[in-house]
Amino acid sequence: MTIFNVLSLIGGLALFLYGMEIMGSGLEKLGGGKLERILERLTSSPIKGVLLGFVVTGIIQSSSATTVMVVGFVNSGIMKLSQAIGITMGANIGTTVTAWILSLSGIKGDSLLINLCKPENFTPILAIIGVFIIMMSKSNKKKNTANILLGFTVLMFGMSTMSSSVEPLKDVPEFTNILIMFENPILGVLAGMVLTAIIQSSSASVGILQALSATGAITFGSAIPIILGQNIGTCITVVLSAIGTSKNAKRAAAVHLYFNVIGTVLFLSLFYIVNAFVHFSFLNDAVTPVNIAVVHTLFNLITTAVFLPFTNVLEKLAKWTIKDGDGTDMFSVLDEKYFQNPQYALDQSTTLTSNMAYTARETLDLAIQSMTSLTEKLDSEIIENETQLDDYEDALSKYLVRLSARTQSVHQSRKVTMLLHAISEFEQMTDYETNILYASRTKADKGYVFSDQANAEMDVLVSAVRDIMDRTISVFVDNDVVKAFTVEPLADVIDALCEELKKRHISRMQQGVCTVETGILFTDYVAALEKISYHCKNTAAFVIQMNDATYQLHSEAHEKRRASTEYKKTYEEFRKLYALKYIAAGAKQD
Numbered sequence: 001m002t003i004f005n006v007l008s009l010i011g012g013l014a015l016f017l018y019g020m021e022i023m024g025s026g027l028e029k030l031g032g033g034k035l036e037r038i039l040e041r042l043t044s045s046p047i048k049g050v051l052l053g054f055v056v057t058g059i060i061q062s063s064s065a066t067t068v069m070v071v072g073f074v075n076s077g078i079m080k081l082s083q084a085i086g087i088t089m090g091a092n093i094g095t096t097v098t099a100w101i102l103s104l105s106g107i108k109g110d111s112l113l114i115n116l117c118k119p120e121n122f123t124p125i126l127a128i129i130g131v132f133i134i135m136m137s138k139s140n141k142k143k144n145t146a147n148i149l150l151g152f153t154v155l156m157f158g159m160s161t162m163s164s165s166v167e168p169l170k171d172v173p174e175f176t177n178i179l180i181m182f183e184n185p186i187l188g189v190l191a192g193m194v195l196t197a198i199i200q201s202s203s204a205s206v207g208i209l210q211a212l213s214a215t216g217a218i219t220f221g222s223a224i225p226i227i228l229g230q231n232i233g234t235c236i237t238v239v240l241s242a243i244g245t246s247k248n249a250k251r252a253a254a255v256h257l258y259f260n261v262i263g264t265v266l267f268l269s270l271f272y273i274v275n276a277f278v279h280f281s282f283l284n285d286a287v288t289p290v291n292i293a294v295v296h297t298l299f300n301l302i303t304t305a306v307f308l309p310f311t312n313v314l315e316k317l318a319k320w321t322i323k324d325g326d327g328t329d330m331f332s333v334l335d336e337k338y339f340q341n342p343q344y345a346l347d348q349s350t351t352l353t354s355n356m357a358y359t360a361r362e363t364l365d366l367a368i369q370s371m372t373s374l375t376e377k378l379d380s381e382i383i384e385n386e387t388q389l390d391d392y393e394d395a396l397s398k399y400l401v402r403l404s405a406r407t408q409s410v411h412q413s414r415k416v417t418m419l420l421h422a423i424s425e426f427e428q429m430t431d432y433e434t435n436i437l438y439a440s441r442t443k444a445d446k447g448y449v450f451s452d453q454a455n456a457e458m459d460v461l462v463s464a465v466r467d468i469m470d471r472t473i474s475v476f477v478d479n480d481v482v483k484a485f486t487v488e489p490l491a492d493v494i495d496a497l498c499e500e501l502k503k504r505h506i507s508r509m510q511q512g513v514c515t516v517e518t519g520i521l522f523t524d525y526v527a528a529l530e531k532i533s534y535h536c537k538n539t540a541a542f543v544i545q546m547n548d549a550t551y552q553l554h555s556e557a558h559e560k561r562r563a564s565t566e567y568k569k570t571y572e573e574f575r576k577l578y579a580l581k582y583i584a585a586g587a588k589q590d
Helices: 003-031 034-041 046-060 063-076 081-094 096-106 112-117 119-136 140-171 173-181 185-199 202-215 220-233 235-241 247-278 289-321 336-340 342-370 376-404 410-446 452-478 481-511 516-547 555-562 565-577
Strands: none
Touching: 003 140, 003 202, 046 063, 046 081, 046 289, 063 081, 063 235, 063 247, 063 336, 081 096, 081 247, 081 289, 096 202, 096 289, 119 140, 185 202, 185 220, 185 247, 202 220, 202 289, 220 235, 220 247, 220 289, 235 247, 247 289, 336 342, 336 376, 342 376, 342 410, 342 452, 376 410, 410 516, 452 481, 452 516, 481 516, 481 555, 481 565, 555 565
8 A cells, every 4th residue: 555545545534524514514504494493393202203313314414413403402491301312312323324325335236227326427417416506506505405416426436535545455464453453342442432533423434434344354343343432432522512501411412422332332242242152154254335334223223222112211320420410501502512503503592582581571570660669679680680681692692793604594694683683672671671770769769759640641651561572572582573563553652652641741740740850750761661662663673674684674664664554553553552541630631
């Protein structure tokens, strides 16, 4: 074997790994986040979990990516640990699909059908189609399909290059002697584990083993332990992804590790115990790429069949290893390691933004309560919530800006933009809710009291603001575009209501019913509530814009919407609902 063979081997390996990367990336982009949502929703039983894990991994060609997604879902509370176990098992089976695809390079025969199945014959056609699509198409979806075709072509070309470069090794005694060492099960497992941990892909390491099998020097006796070790090595990616996550996410990673380690120990123990009595003759036979695919699949199928009835045992083992005291803060989900799955990172960010929305709504109730009965507990809770949302905005905005460079579709880019706007809107809502608290402090300290009429009018405004806040949260959390179109008319009703309240209070001050000091305080309340309504309107508009890029918030577009029949009808319904009906006895009617 010459230096040129070594360079060819390294080059083939580089092409092989690069081909896997661009093919997997193309498949993930083509899915547009749908695979993640399927995993999230359809895991009601272990068997369903196994099937879903198999299908998703077979599509994206990476058990590590699937399991990392699962760890993330468990970390955010979207998925239970028991649901994650089935998907992890299915992912191990799904990753064997790659080995079967790569085994096509070892097909022998001269018939037309067999020749058409050989990668060296059909991959050039795939490459031509892929290049043509990229050159002629402007559609991102079609370009993602082209990347899948080109990635597969590069992958198979790298595989072929590796096989050709190592073929001379069959005549090198030293190479054969090294491989004989791996017939020792422990050394073989360690070799497969280390190789896979380094390149962080069991599919890639199995492909390398299949390429080396072209030498004819790798026997079943050395290949089986290596293949089993590769299953353990692939856990390194998942273990790394669980660093800094919640205890249940760490448990999900531990389940993946235990499944492969215990499975390997049981499989090897049983295999060599039986071999001690039966003496399998095939152990000294040379393996082919197809043989390697068969062993890889059988191991994962058998291990899954054995463990599936005992998923609760794996769960208990993981919980015993990761004690309840091992936790983390809410921002652990905002980790750049999730950028490899932008849709998941986006879902995590959406969950935290929803938490901001709920906190802003809770703070509104606390602030309104402080207007009539301020306590130290209320005061501290409002300040604490406002500080918390400041932290949310700071962490999320930085994370989303970095994530924006990794988005894989127009919808994901719009979602990032919407979230960046939404976190700012929710944070500013709590700023104005804190302004209500400051006004309440003054009111309590000075002993100011509003007139019955002022209190009755304020109740109407408060009800309207609570309504628009509830609508806005529902719009954001449920992505309810229909309801979003009701927010703007209600915001306009609130604007008109605030103007009317200010006029009426000025009238009361002129009549001496209220003092100047209480008038200023009343106006502060009204201004803060009006601003909260304004930020609700903005949030709803951003949700609409995410789903319809043509929607505009500026005044000209707003005037056109005001002229529509639907807008007028909705506006009138809200105007009647929040009409100022109470007029104090003896007070001048405005």
